[in-house]
Amino acid sequence: MADEQKPPAPPEAPKPEAKPPEAAKPAAPPPPPPPNPAEKHPFYLKVKEAFPDAVVEGKLSKDCLFITVKKDALLDVCRFLRNDAAMQFNYLSFVAGAHYPARKDAPFECVYGLYSVGLWHSLHLRVRLADGETAPSVTGIWPAADWHEREAYDLYGIRFDGHPALKRILLPDWWEGHPLRKDYPLTGPDEAGIIDTIFKEAAGDEDFGPGAGARGW
Amino acid sequence: MSILERKFNESVITTTVDSVFNWARRSALWPMTFGLACCAIEMMASGASRFDMDRFGAGIFRATPRQSDVMIVAGTVTYKMAPAIKRLYDQMPDPKWVISMGACANTGGPYPAYSVLQGVDKIVPVDVYIAGCPPRPEALIYGLMKLQEKIDNMKVLRK
Numbered sequence: 092m093a094d095e096q097k098p099p100a101p102p103e104a105p106k107p108e109a110k111p112p113e114a115a116k117p118a119a120p121p122p123p124p125p126p127n128p129a130e131k132h133p134f135y136l137k138v139k140e141a142f143p144d145a146v147v148e149g150k151l152s153k154d155c156l157f158i159t160v161k162k163d164a165l166l167d168v169c170r171f172l173r174n175d176a177a178m179q180f181n182y183l184s185f186v187a188g189a190h191y192p193a194r195k196d197a198p199f200e201c202v203y204g205l206y207s208v209g210l211w212h213s214l215h216l217r218v219r220l221a222d223g224e225t226a227p228s229v230t231g232i233w234p235a236a237d238w239h240e241r242e243a244y245d246l247y248g249i250r251f252d253g254h255p256a257l258k259r260i261l262l263p264d265w266w267e268g269h270p271l272r273k274d275y276p277l278t279g280p281d282e283a284g285i286i287d288t289i290f291k292e293a294a295g296d297e298d299f300g301p302g303a304g305a306r307g308w
Numbered sequence: 309m310s311i312l313e314r315k316f317n318e319s320v321i322t323t324t325v326d327s328v329f330n331w332a333r334r335s336a337l338w339p340m341t342f343g344l345a346c347c348a349i350e351m352m353a354s355g356a357s358r359f360d361m362d363r364f365g366a367g368i369f370r371a372t373p374r375q376s377d378v379m380i381v382a383g384t385v386t387y388k389m390a391p392a393i394k395r396l397y398d399q400m401p402d403p404k405w406v407i408s409m410g411a412c413a414n415t416g417g418p419y420p421a422y423s424v425l426q427g428v429d430k431i432v433p434v435d436v437y438i439a440g441c442p443p444r445p446e447a448l449i450y451g452l453m454k455l456q457e458k459i460d461n462m463k464v465l466r467k
Contacts, residue, residue: 262423263388270422279422285387286430293394293431 132156134214137178141171147219157202159217162226168216169232172205180205180214183229186239188247192273197221199249203229220249228253246271265292329464333377333403334456337366340376340396344383347410347442351382354445366452373399378455379432380448384412385425397432405459407451408434411441 129135129149134156139146145164150157160168172180184204192198197219206213220226228251229236240251241260248269251257259266265288268275279285316322343351354361361367370376373396385393397406408428411417414437416426428434435458438451 261388266387275422277422278420282426286390286425289387289390289394289425289431292391293398 127151129156129158134158134178134212137175138168138172142168155213155215157215157217159219162218162220162224165216165218166227166229166232169203169229172214172216173232178214179207179210182206182208183233183235183239184213186229186236186243188243188249188271190247190271190273194219197224199224199247201226201243201249225250225252227251230254245269248272263292326462326464330460330462333462334459335365336368337364337378337405337452337455337459338368338370338376339366339407340373340379340400341369341371342379342381342393342396344381344385344389345410345412347382347412350442350445351380351409351448354448359445359449361449361452364449364452364456373397374401376400377403378405378407380407380409381413381428381432381434382409382442384417384419385428386423387425388423390425390431393428394431403462405435405455406432407436407438407448407455409438409448409451410443411439414439417441 127149129151130139132149132151135146135149135158138158138160139149142160142164145160145168146158147161148159150159172178182205184206185202187202187204189200189202190198191200199220199222201218201220203216203218204213205216218226226249228240230240230251231253237255238260240254241257243249244251244254244257245259245261246269258264262270268280270279343349353359355367355369366378373379377400379393379397379400381393397404406428408414412419412424413428416424418441420426425431436451436455438447440447443451
């Protein structure tokens, strides 16, 4: 409203009190890096004890423990985690791929989410991979890894040694490239070419129809 | 009309071929079951008792393209699904229509992504576009009525 009264002026802020004079600082050496809480985690200690050379790094994020291990030791670590009486990681929640282009020497990563049905605890393993480097398949340890590794292959192009049928799982078989890589164009490749393929696939009966998806198994 | 007026018995009516064909076509539009995403939930609600698309003759969802008249593309069309849509559309008998339901089927909607077809009209001809994300059942029924208006204006024997 036009005739609205202006609010009264705010009372003057009280003057800040004079700061106490700062104590003269001695030239102290930089503090040591804070201790890594992951390195006190019982699971970390246990893995480190069993595989002293395989553990690269431990990280505690909220309640999730991440242990980065060397690729060559992955299968042994996994078998240990599944079979050890105190661990019993008998359930593989997921296998995820990841791409860190800034990390030049090993831009790719696989993350394995483990859970123990029975002991109710979880753990995450990470493996760093160079571009084009293959990871060992854990399908022999947890059969659940089958489709998860196919997904990581489909979207990141990470290949897994020893996988029973490493082929695309989400994208069509004719797809080119791996879309979750950071250098992949967001809106995808040439749309006209894809629509051409769609028309061909809809018209022909070679690679489409009942049972087509199961071919090659 | 006036010449023929009252020349026949009570059970005979005179009309035009267009009116009769169009009336028959628009009054029994059998949709093809084609739910692809969340729009399908609204499409199911439209078919169920509260909204009841059957009041407009379009409540008999068929599970085969051979018995369908209208394809309601309800949801996100991915490149992987697109060949199936194209093929099912080709398998529908003429005359056939397509309703593009929701932002995804219209334009790709919130997914300008590598895996999503940016509008179903790139592979099949669309008669009615329904805006919304997802459109409410009222919107779908309004789109259906718009399609019925379109069918009403079709010419059966003339171009």
